[in-house]
Amino acid sequence: MADLRRLEGREKVTGAARYAADVHPPDCVFAVPVPATVARGTVTAVHTAAALADPRVLAVLTHRTARRLHPVDDPALAVLQSPKVAHRGQYVALVVAETLRAAEQAAAEIRVDYRQEPHDVLLTEDHPRAYTPEEANGGHPAQRAHGDFAAVYAAAEVRLDAVYRIGPLHNHALEPHAATAWWQDGRLTVHDSSQGATLVQETLAALFGLERDRVLVVSEHVGGGFGAKGTPRPHVVLAALAAQEVGRPVQLSLPRAQLAAVVGHRAPSVQRVRLAADRAGGLLGLAHEVLSQTSTVREFVEQTAVPARVMYRSPAALTVHRVVAQDIPTPSWMRAPGECPGMFALESAMDELAQLCGLDPVELRLRNEPDREPDTERRFSSRHLAECLREGARRFGWADRDPSPGVRREGRLLVGTGVAASTYPALVAPSTAEVRAESDGTYRVLINATDIGTGARTALAVVAAEALEVPADRVRVDIGRSDLPRAPLAGGSCGTASWGWAVHKAATGLRAEPGLGTVRASTREEVKALDQSYARHAFGAQFAEVQVDVDTGEVRLRRLLGVFAAGRIVNPPTARSQLVGGMVMGASMALLEESTMDPAFGDHAERDLAAYHVAVNADVPRVDAYWIDEDDPHLNPPGAKGIGELGIVGTAAAVANAVHHATGIRVRRLPLSSRVLLQALESAHRQGRR
């Protein structure tokens, strides 16, 4: 199959693609939410008279006036149901008006009285209310141990004990969370910027006490999500509530300044990694202990210590998550939850260990390759990390590297290179799909998958065309509607594997029996029957080159190279884009992204893209992604592992390791800002080490 260009590319670049807030049904009005301005307390009064004095204002919803909703799993969706304020920025009212400007103006005029209570928002390492949860996100046990780590560590010849810190991080998709909703004859239609219309449909049906088929959710084009749109968020519930209240279609698009408080973010983490090794770099013991933060609304614990259960052979291992529930916005999924922050710590620690042992960091990793998944002793369905490391080293020119830190100078710049490994589980979920033969000789694929910019549409066209044995231009793909065959959301990097499996099955069925005209398939039984004796993960190796200005501490990325082993790559152009995008986001996390919990107010202070720095073009001069042809028969018919998240994993560590190589300074905290580097360079200078 030839490389297929993004099917909806033309629609996107010409502006024809319609996103959730591009839908303007007749008589559509606008809703603007009002965020709480205290971090903890109770709403005692909402003064709405000034807002309602404007004749264009149709309604103001508050916890007193909003319709009662049925409870669902995520308490953050119980919007305007209680006067309690669990964090600053939580919505306490909603204005609906004829125009967006009128709604904004009225929202600004609403005054809210609170009975304020003292709040607790800062993650401290000795927080008295820290606890070990039952499990971390993804159903992972919070704690795992094998062997006697303490004894092994105490006796080891080489020991590393290091603490790594990452602040809160925010998804900040280009398209903010938005929804347009209307009711007709007891039916609810919602266009939502979401990673999964099926889940939004089910959740809205539950909240409003409706049969599922009375709710239609459309997410045809989505301008990024990175996990923040994986589960329904408060905006879509507010839009539906408001539309019901005023009896007209309602559009609600969240201002970027509100996103940090209501759409989820990556919680800050404090990660202690202890490694015990012999002099040759053979790991004897590994402990990865993580403390993170959740809200009082819902427990969300990122599975940050989980990749340490997958990566390296170690006779003794201990992986622990602890969390503290505070008066903060509820954290949620952000690209590669767990693997991304966890691998920053683990892969930084491996770099430190390589140095302690006087070993090349690539060689150290190769020496610790396990033959089975260390935590479970299961066989790997496929694991080509070693090949990624070797191929990456070859392409990057790693062999020419002088291992000594802090010695390569170009004028006022210090230059260095670094490596890190990446991993992400190869997940799959049951899906249904339908394939129809049309009278004009084309085929239609129908499945409620979501394309959040990943190229999902295009990959599914490739899968269908291959199974049907027809050119891809004879396949049309309909996705992004909850009345299409049910499919899991775009998350966990399992879209192509899960949706593709169902599409493959339906298409194969139709090719076998063309007379049927239409074949609908479900993979429920096949997914259930998957051989659980295999551990399924994708792997990769990331290489980075950086320069650090000795006068300013400014760090600039020079190049980034990744080699990945992720099963069969279904469609190279869109896959490369996914991997490069993940790497850019990882570099952004390493160097730029900084969010500050304001202790006095209890919110994240950086509230726009001018203050919360994500990488721009000038920050990513050269990023290359390659892959190894990996044939894994234990996955799914398309043979695919996920790639949506793999690219971000390990990137931050590769960059941080490169900064260490450039400067001789080990920074165990992100981002690697000028502020941090300059202070370290100045203090090294004062100590005469530079």
Added chain:
Amino acid sequence: MREFAYLRPTVAEEAVALLAASPDARCLAGGTNLVDLMKLGVEQPRLLVDLGRLPLDRVAPLPDGGLRIGALVRNGDLAAHPAVRAAYPAVARAVLSGASGQLRNRATTAGNLLQRTRCLYFQDVTKPCNKREPGSGCPAREGVHRDLAVLGASDHCIATHPSDLAVALTALDATVELLGPDGPRSLSITDLYRLPEDRPDLENRLLPGELITAVALPPAGPEVRSDYRKARDRASFAFALASVAVCLTVREGRIADAKLAFGGLAPKPWRARAAEDLLLGALPEEANFAAAVEAELAAARPLRDNGHKVPLAHNLMVRVLVELTERGGHG
């Protein structure tokens, strides 16, 4: 955003009359900062006076050999202008280091000089800010202030002035031409800005109804070497952690004239007079540069999280001075 009236005068006097008659009016030039502030509710003008039709978008030579830049010259055009690039490279470099290409194509010369601080508390109307609401307090002092001022701040305000262009113009001794209800006048750019003291809401010395019509640059002598350099974490589209502008004249092996300015450190572009005085007549050597800059920065009063700005500004300024004297040319 609150609704507003919108007028587009075609002559400057008409704009001045509109502004003088309506204290709630704001001038709209490129809109790259004002419109953001209106969306945030920080600015709520009743009237927007769009200056876009005023004939103030020319760059023209002055009889004394200087250059006059119209108030409405777009930043992108200013940076690309041959006369600016040839004689005032620090101006071109300062402008190009600001914002993004898209913003520079909209932003104007005078708008750049009058843009407001990006202090996070100033931008958030749900929090106190003495600049926005005098007397309400300054939570930045104890709060998130890693980008805020180390020089010239007061107990009432620690905001930084965000402009790059203003820093270069400060080192060039530019003059700002104004038009008000009582006619034209001009101010040195260093007199345009005020320090916050106990009135951080008063940022400049424009009188009610007054417009900036142009910026006049003095002649760039053939011996003057100038440069602008900005440090920032993001390689583009980021405000300065610290920036420096230098105009230096070395004659017979001694520093005959030195004009130095810092950006990103203070509530206004910071003219480094103490350092300049020390450099006059000195040998152009790194040790002398370092001593002069250190003397200037002795006045710095960093807070908990912005102490890095002091060594950063120091290193940047010394480096630019060394490079200017070593390579002996313009930036």
